[in-house]
Amino acid sequence: MSRELKVPGIAYGGDYNPEQWPEEVWAEDMRLMGEAGVTMVSVNIFSWALLEPSEGEYDFSRLDRVLDMLYAHGIAADLATPTAAPPAWFFKAHPEALPVDRDGRTLSYGSRQTFCPSSPAYRTAALRITRELAARYADHPAVVMWHVHNEYGCHNAECHCDTSAAAFRRWLRAKYQDLPALNEAWGTTFWSQWYYDWDEVLPPRATGAVPNPAHRLDWRRFCSEELLSLYRAERDVLREAAPSIPATTNFMVMYNFDALDYWRWAPELDVVSNDHYLRSTDPESQIDIAMSGDLMRSLAGGPWLLMEHATGAVNWQPVNRAKTAGELRRNALAHVARGADGIAYFQWRAAKAGAEQWHSAMLPHAGTDSQIWRDVVQLGSDLRALAEVRGSTGTARTAIVWDWDARWALELPSQPSEQLRYLELVRSWYEPLWRAGVAVDFVRPDADLSSYRLVLAPGLYLVDDAGAANLTSFAEDGGTLVVGFHSGAVDANCHVRLGGYPGAFREALGVRTDELFPLLPGESVGLSGGGRGSxxxxRVRLEGAEAVTTYTDGPLTGIPAVTRHTYGTGTTWYLATLPDTSTLGALLERIRTEAGVQAELEGVPAGVEAVRRRGTDADYLFLIDHTGQGAKVPVAADGVELLTGKPVTGGSSVLVPPGDVAVMREPRCT
Incomplete structure (x- = not known):
């Protein structure tokens, strides 16, 4: 059954928490939502204690009135199950459901997500309230989507209690069948870790030395799957009651969250949605927006929803920066450019009490006489003007390999360098492509790569045999594959691939490394042709490849640092260091040019982001000025600038005002 979100155009809104306010405020909310152009709000996310004041006793009267009021004002509801915040009475009755950290401390309730994901009592209570909610509102005309839970794993991705330990053992038995297979996979002959009884297997709790990497990796996989099982259970209850209403839960594809394998989660969602917040310390947060958006579009296989972001400052960083003039609009439209068919914020009305009282909102503490409110109203108008963009897709011929197993494994203890950080490494490769205006998708190692000309694997430390074979076959069949250092080093069980590095990719790359020389913080090495590596x-030896760049100083002087190899009918490249930004940019430009990959639009001034979405009958070119100076961007064909409605003649230029956005409707390219 097709389950599509039945909200026209680009959905617009945010989290609506009317329970935080007297009912006389609700009428003003409806009026102001209409003024802002809000079309959908998420409701009921943290209302469990109000809906079920004691076990089995329900009061839906407040939610009834809210949903009726939203429907009367033409605003759709993304109705949430309130299971991210169990009430105090639940923990009083079931203290065993509280989570335990790796040091053995039982955490208390008093915030949100303070439950053990493996707790039977929690699952029973969560499904009970979900079933009541579904039965009551399955046919309510305001409800257009189910919002399952909220930000799974944000605060309780891991629980180390005995209940979790038992669930972990059940998961391991299903995966390995018997203990000899588990012992082999975990390499338990090392440090006398051999297991003779399943009950000896524990979560990777705090211990005196470095934990077993395979043990730790399987634990991360288990934790992701355990939370996914909770999502599936609630979703299935909702589907039984309302088969045609789509279900979602909000991912957190952002810089500091890596708890869940979203490649595993995404196929389970009818609508893929994301929460995205910026770092105050990131001077070019627009790159993070772009990278996150490209990853979300790739997970969704097309358009997606931005379920949460901030109109201004957040409340949980050491310093919470307000957004500068025009930034709210640029940020939101940049997400649309990368495939978002809905823009929403946390939250509608800024809270006056509680843990998030200093988090910005669509309606700030200052009220309607504020810049945020004026920007929110303007954005609503912009999104109405972009309604036809809905459903259009990306245009990438370049892919970057992204894998949560590889990320988890790379950042385990006892690596050759603790300086390796997966997200930072991937972003260092993504950034030059972003600056060049090259469209990028993200892919799993085992994805269908037939639509791409260029595939980059910046940090694929762990790769299973199937993923490695898929990537090397891509090159053998005529593609261009670029592999970064320390990739292919271990298999799916975190066992080192013997015979030299880069392990799984040695033959395809035509190189062999017998020794690693990670660099100290602040240390760098010279590279022939200029530039430095960090x-x-x-120590790379050529076994069929040619040296493109060599080290010019240090213990590896004269040794290849970047290599190129003809493999089958394609080409492979290996980067055995991290070149500085300009050097890496020039290298990737050479590689993509040879691969036949072009920018979305030629002649775009530096600092102007150009992104294209491809529709059925037209293309949509987003031009975003990050310089604050404005720009004129040449266009080849006649079109219309959608935000102003002005026609643009082919061969002329479209004006992007300083710090602003222009969106061109163009004839569809083939």
């Missing part, structure tokens, strides 16, 4: 170096 973070990593290694």
């Amino acid at each position: 973070l990593w170096s290694e």
Whole structure:
């Protein structure tokens, strides 16, 4: 059954928490939502204690009135199950459901997500309230989507209690069948870790030395799957009651969250949605927006929803920066450019009490006489003007390999360098492509790569045999594959691939490394042709490849640092260091040019982001000025600038005002 979100155009709104306010405020909310152009709000996310004041006793009267009021004002509801915040009475009755950290401390309730994901009592209570909610509102005309839970794993991705330990063992038995297979996979002959009884297997709790990496990796996989099982259980209850209403839960594809394998989660969602917040310390947060958006579009296989972001400052960083003039609008439209068919914020009305009282909102503490409110109203108008963009897709011929197993494994203890950070490494490769205006998708190692000309694997430390074979076959069949250092090093069980590095990719790359030379913080090595490498170096021997760049100083002087190899009918490249930004940019430009990958639009001034969405009958070119100076961007064909409605003649230029956005409707390219 097709389950599509039945909200026209680009959905617009945010989290609506009317329970935080007297009912006389609700009428003003409805009026102001209409003024802002709000079309959908998420409701009921943290209302469990109000809906079920004691076990089995329900009061839906407040939610009834809210949903009726939203429907009367033409505003759709993304109705949430309130299971991210169990009430105090639940924990009083079931203290065993509280989570335990790796040091053995039982955490208390008093915030949100303070439950053990493996707790039977929690699952029973969560499904009970979900079933009541579904039965009552399955046919309510305001409800257009189910919002299952909220930000799974944000605060309780891991629980180390005995209940979790038992669930972990059940998961391991299903995966390995018997203990000899588990012992082999975990390499338990090391440090006398051999297990003779399943009950000896525990979560990777705090211990005196470095934990077993395979043990720790399987634990991360288990934790992701355990939370996914909770999502599936609630979703299935909702589907039984309302088969045609789509279900979602909000992912957190952002810089500091890596708890869940979203490749595993995304196929389970009818609508893929994301929460995204910026770092105050990131001077070019627009790159993070772009990278996150590209990853979300790739997870969704097309358009997606931005379920949460901030109109201004958040409340949980050491310093919470307000957004500068025009930034609210640029940020939101940049997400649309990368495939978002809905823009929503946390939250509608800024809270006056509680843990998030200093988090910005669509309606700030200052009220309607504020810049945020004026920007929110303007954005609503912009999104109405962009309604036809809905459903259009990306245009990438370049892919970057992204894998949560590889991320988890790379950042385990006892690596050759603790300086390796997966997200930072991937972003360092993504950034030059972003600056060049090259469209990028993200892919799993085992994805269908037939639509791409260029595939980059910046940090694929762990790769299973199937993923490695898929990537090397892509090159063998005529594609261009670029592999970064320390990739292919271990298999799916975190066992080192013997015979030299880069392990699984040695033959395809035509190189062999016998020794790694990670660099100290602040240390760098010279590279022939100019530039310097940082973070990593290694002693590479050519076995069919040619040296493109060599080290010019240090213990590896004269040794290849970047290589190129003809493999089958394609080409492979290996980067055995991290070149500085300009050097890496020039190298990737050479590689993509040879691969036949072009920018979305030629002649775009530096600092102007150009992104294209491809529709059925037209293309939509988003031009975003990050310089604050404005720009004129040449266009080849006649079109219309959608935000102003002005026609643009082919061969002329479209004006992007300073710090602003222009969106061109163009004839569809083939």
